[in-house]
């Protein structure tokens with residue numbers, strides 16, 4: 001399959017009050033035509049900055065990208081005509097109805113009134129907005145508004161749709177509904193580039209994933225191949241009333257020949273093993289000998305969060321939570 005996006009050594013720095021933030025530090029990636037490409041990373045990783053450069057909204061610092069065959073740096077107008085973008089904050093005209101918004105967006109792209117109406121009806125059908133089309137957008141729920149925003153970004157039939165955290169703030173039901181809509185767009189041939197910090201979303205939707213942290217790419221591949229890189233089952237133990245140093249305990253445990261490696265994460269210790277069910281009884285015996293009792297224990301197959309933990313030493317869930325508070 002052909003690459004529809006090629007990013008080469010993309011960089012961006014922001015300077016504010018004599019402090020420089022290196023938001024994007026040399027990113028390279030390829031997106032294949034027709035795929036859903038997931039861009040995963042915690043708050044402040046540089047996802048929005050990268051996306052704003054690719055969509056011509058922010059001048060590129062260094063490097064360049066080809067989007068739909070055109071250089072973002074030298075041919076931004078050609079790029080703009082071929083892409084749709086829904087920002088993290090969204091942007092629909094609240095006092096107008098959904099249908100009015102769609103027609104207006106079409107007219108802004110130079111589509112004739114007749115064609116804009118036709119296209120609006122098509123999108124209303126595709127995004128399940130029939131019952132809402134004559135209602136003012138300010139009365140829409142969060143999920144409904146998000147659906148309209150995506151429909152608005154599709155009005156000029158873009159080849160590539162950029163979605164910046166499309167499901168943030170939505171409940172699970174709205175989120176899964178939106179996932180269905182995004183899959184529908186893919187079936188119709190649209191390439192979708194989306195950012196998220198929901199691991200489930202990346203796992204569920206993305207054909208290919210890049211994981212970003214602190215302005216750099218730390219891993220990339222299909223969700224399956226990334227998880228296979230962990231090559232292990234994971235036993236998570238949480239010692240009860242444990243006063244001693246957990247990293248020392250992790251170190252002693254990783255000395256055992258059945259444990260590939262051990263990592264402390266919060267109150268728990270993650271043990272990466274070849275075969276969880278065989279290793280578990282041995283770990284119990286080992287702990288019992290040392291009079292260490294457990295508050296909880298679990299055995300799991302690798303998840304994308306484990307991939308993140310492996311590459312950064314932190315859990316994506318924890319980093320997200322810390323910074324939102």
Ligand SMILES: Nc1ncnc2c1ncn2[C@@H]1O[C@H](COP(=O)(O)OP(=O)(O)OP(=O)(O)O)[C@@H](O)[C@H]1O
Pocket residue numbers: 014015016021022023041042043044045046047048049050088197
């Ligand atoms: N206009 C700006 N001026 C100064 N710093 C900025 C600007 N825009 C972004 N940054 C900084 O660049 C870094 C990356 O921000 P960015 O918005 O790209 O992260 P993100 O991965 O989209 O995070 P989130 O998941 O919270 O949306 C952050 O440290 C941010 O504070």
Ligand SMILES: [Mg+2]
Pocket residue numbers: 047048049088164
């Ligand atoms: Mg962002």
